[in-house]
Amino acid sequence: MAIRQMNRVRLAQLGQLRKRRVLGWAAAAYALALGLGMLAGAEITLRSKTRRVKGVFVPVGRRGNDIWLPALPETLSRGVIGVVPLKPNKGHALLGPPRMAGTLVRRGVQDESGVLPHGALAWASTFVYNGTPAQLGVDYTDTTVSTPVGEMPAWHIPPTGKGESDTLIVVIHGHGGQRSQALRMLPALRRTGAGSLFVTFRNAFGAPKVGRGYHSLGDTEAEDVLAALEWAKANGYRRAVLYGFSMGGNVALSVLRQKFHPLPVPVLGVMLDCPALDWRDTIRWQGQRFGLPPFMARQTARLVQRLVTRRSGQDFDAVDQIQAASSFNVPILLFHGTRDRTIPIAQADALAAARPDIVEYHRVEGGKHIRVWNIDPDKYDAAVEGFVERVLGEKNTL
Numbered sequence: 001m002a003i004r005q006m007n008r009v010r011l012a013q014l015g016q017l018r019k020r021r022v023l024g025w026a027a028a029a030y031a032l033a034l035g036l037g038m039l040a041g042a043e044i045t046l047r048s049k050t051r052r053v054k055g056v057f058v059p060v061g062r063r064g065n066d067i068w069l070p071a072l073p074e075t076l077s078r079g080v081i082g083v084v085p086l087k088p089n090k091g092h093a094l095l096g097p098p099r100m101a102g103t104l105v106r107r108g109v110q111d112e113s114g115v116l117p118h119g120a121l122a123w124a125s126t127f128v129y130n131g132t133p134a135q136l137g138v139d140y141t142d143t144t145v146s147t148p149v150g151e152m153p154a155w156h157i158p159p160t161g162k163g164e165s166d167t168l169i170v171v172i173h174g175h176g177g178q179r180s181q182a183l184r185m186l187p188a189l190r191r192t193g194a195g196s197l198f199v200t201f202r203n204a205f206g207a208p209k210v211g212r213g214y215h216s217l218g219d220t221e222a223e224d225v226l227a228a229l230e231w232a233k234a235n236g237y238r239r240a241v242l243y244g245f246s247m248g249g250n251v252a253l254s255v256l257r258q259k260f261h262p263l264p265v266p267v268l269g270v271m272l273d274c275p276a277l278d279w280r281d282t283i284r285w286q287g288q289r290f291g292l293p294p295f296m297a298r299q300t301a302r303l304v305q306r307l308v309t310r311r312s313g314q315d316f317d318a319v320d321q322i323q324a325a326s327s328f329n330v331p332i333l334l335f336h337g338t339r340d341r342t343i344p345i346a347q348a349d350a351l352a353a354a355r356p357d358i359v360e361y362h363r364v365e366g367g368k369h370i371r372v373w374n375i376d377p378d379k380y381d382a383a384v385e386g387f388v389e390r391v392l393g394e395k396n397t398l
Contacts, residue, residue, distance in 0.1 A: 045283060045308050047213060048204050050176035055125030060085070062118040065109040067095055075105045075124055078366050079374030082128030082184075084135075085120040092116075092135060094128065113137065126371045129183035133157055133198075136186055145199060147227040150208030154228070155179060155198040156235075157190065164193035164392060168237040168265075170228050171198045174246025174370065175215060175276070178205060182245060184373050188381035192388040195237065199228045201251065214312040217279050218250030218319040225255050229264040241388060242270045245370045246343060249275025253321045256328055269391035271333040271384065274340055274370045277321040277347040280305060285344045322347060325354040332359045333387040335380070337367020360387065 058075065060083065061068035067083065069075040076098055084092045091114015095107035109116070113136075116122065123130060133140040133155055141158075144151035159165040169189055171182050179198040189196050200207040201221040203214065215221065225242065232240055244252035249272040254260075256267065276282055283304050287297030308314045317323065332355070336348035345363070352361035362383055364372040373380045 045215070045217070045279075045304060048176045048215060050178065051205055053125060053127050053130040053178055053180055055123045055127065055130065057086075058122060058124050060116060060118065060120045060122050061104070062116065067093070067107050067109060067116070068101060068104045069107065069124060071100070071103060071105050074126060075107075077126045077368070077371070077374065079126075079371070080110065080128070080377060081107070081124055081126050081374065083116060083122045083124045084130055085114075085116055085122045090114045092129065126368070126374055127181045127184070128374075129180050131180060131183075133183065133186060135180075136183060138186060138190070143197075143231075145197075145224065145228045145231045147202070147224050149202050149210045149224075152200045152202070152207050152224055152227070154200065154231075155196075157186065157196040157198075159195040160190050160193050164388075165195070166236070166238040167192075167194040167240065167268075167388075167392060168232040169194050169196045169241045169243055169388070170225060170232070170252075171196060172225060172242065172244040172248030172251050173198075173200070173204070174244075174248045175217075176205075177245060177248065177370075181370065182243070184377070185243075185381070185384065188384045189243075189388075191381075192385055194241070194388065194392075197228055197232065199225065201225070212311075215247070216312065216314060216319070217276070217316075218247055218254045218321075219315065221247075221251045222254035222257070222260065225251055226260055226263070229255075229267070233264045237265060239266050239268055239392075241268055241391065243273075244270070244275060245273045247276045249273065250277065250279075250319050250321055253277075253324070253328065254319065256330065257324070258327070267330060269331040269333065269387065270328075271335075271387060272348075273335045273372065274337060274343055274367075275321070275334070275348065275351075276343050277351055278323075279319055280316050281347060282343055286342075289341055322350045322354065325351055328355060328358060330358065331387070331391050333383060334359050334361045335364060335367075335372045335383075336362075337364045337369065337372040337375070339366055340369045342369040 056072050056074045058069050081095050093109050093116045094111040096110045099106045129135050141156045143154050143156045145154050173179055201224040202210045242252035252270050284297050284301035287300045336345045352359045364375050367375050
C-alpha cells in the first residue's frame with residue numbers, strides 16, 4: 001500500500017511538472033508570436049517597398065470582343081479590370097465584369113487602345129493602368145516639386161481649357177502606392193477642366209529617402225503636398241482640390257491641420273478614396289486580417305505602436321483624422337468599399353457620422369481597397385466631377 005501511495009504521489013508530481021512545462025512552452029510560444037508580430041508589423045507600417053503596380057501576368061485568349069483569362073483573384077475581381085499586353089504588342093483594354101467559363105474567366109472589351117491580340121501575354125490588374133498619362137493618350141509633363149528634403153517627382157496634366165484653368169487637383173498615392181494607380185480617374189479629372197498634379201512624397205518609391213526611410217503615416221508627408229501647393233502657386237494656379245488614396249487621404253487631411261496655415265493657395269475641397277484615418281485601429285485590424293485572435297491582435301497592435309514610436313518618433317494622435325474631424329472646414333468627398341481588407345470601413349463610417357455637414361459619403365458595396373471605382377466607374381466619375389464643380393462654384397459665389 002505504501003509503495004502504491006508513493007507511486008501515486010510521484011505520478012501526480014510528474015503530471016504537475018509536465019503541466020508546468022506545457023504552460024511554460026505555451027507562454028514562450030505566445031511571447032515569440034507577439035514579438036514576431038511586433039517586428040513584422042512595425043516594418044510594414046514604417047516602410048514602403050512596392051516597386052510595381054499590383055497585377056498578374058496572364059495569357060490572353062480572344063474571340064471578337066470577348067477575352068478569356070485564367071481564373072485568379074485579380075482576374076475574378078468584381079467590376080472592371082485593365083489588361084496591358086507586353087511588348088512587342090502595344091496598347092491596353094478595359095474589360096467588363098467577369099463571367100466564369102469553365103476554368104476560365106470571360107470578360108468583354110469595353111474600351112481598347114491599340115491591339116490586344118489572341119495569344120498575347122499581358123498584365124491584368126484592377127488598377128487598370130501601369131504606365132504614365134501617355135498610356136491614355138494624354139499630354140503631360142514630367143516635373144518635380146521642390147521640398148526641404150529633395151525633389152519629388154510628379155506628373156503635371158495641364159487644364160483642358162474648359163473654364164477652370166486656375167484650379168489644380170493634387171493627386172496623392174498611398175502607402176506603398178504609385179502614381180499610376182490613379183490613372184483610372186484621369187479622364188474624369190480632365191472633364192472638370194482643372195489641371196492635375198500626380199505627386200509623390202518622401203520615402204515612397206522613386207522619391208528621395210529621408211533618414212532611415214520611415215513613413216510618418218501622413219504627418220511629415222503633408223509637408224511635401226504643401227510644397228506641391230507652392231508649386232501650384234508658382235505655376236499660375238490660384239486654388240486647389242486634394243485627392244488622396246489610402247494613406248494619401250491621411251496626408252491630404254493633415255494638410256488641413258492648423259500648423260500648415262496659411263496655405264500657399266486655398267484648398268476648396270478634399271476627395272478621399274478608402275482613406276487611412278486612424279492608424280492605431282488600422283494596425284489592430286491588420287493583425288486580425290492575418291489570422292490573429294482579437295485579443296492577440298490588440299496586444300500585438302499596442303506593441304507595434306510602441307516600437308514604431310520608438311523607432312521613428314511617430315505621434316499617432318497627429319494622424320488620427322477621426323479625432324480631428326471637428327477641425328475640418330472644407331467639403332469632403334468620401335469613398336470606401338465594404339470589402340476593404342486593408343483599412344476598415346468603420347473608419348469612413350465614423351468620419352461621415354462625425355461630419356455629415358461637410359462629408360458626401362459613397363459607401364460602395366463589394367468595393368475592395370482603393371478599387372471602388374471598378375464597381376461602377378460611371379457613378380464614381382460622376383461623383384468626382386459633380387463634387388469638383390460644386391466646390392468651385394461655391395467658391396465663385398463668395
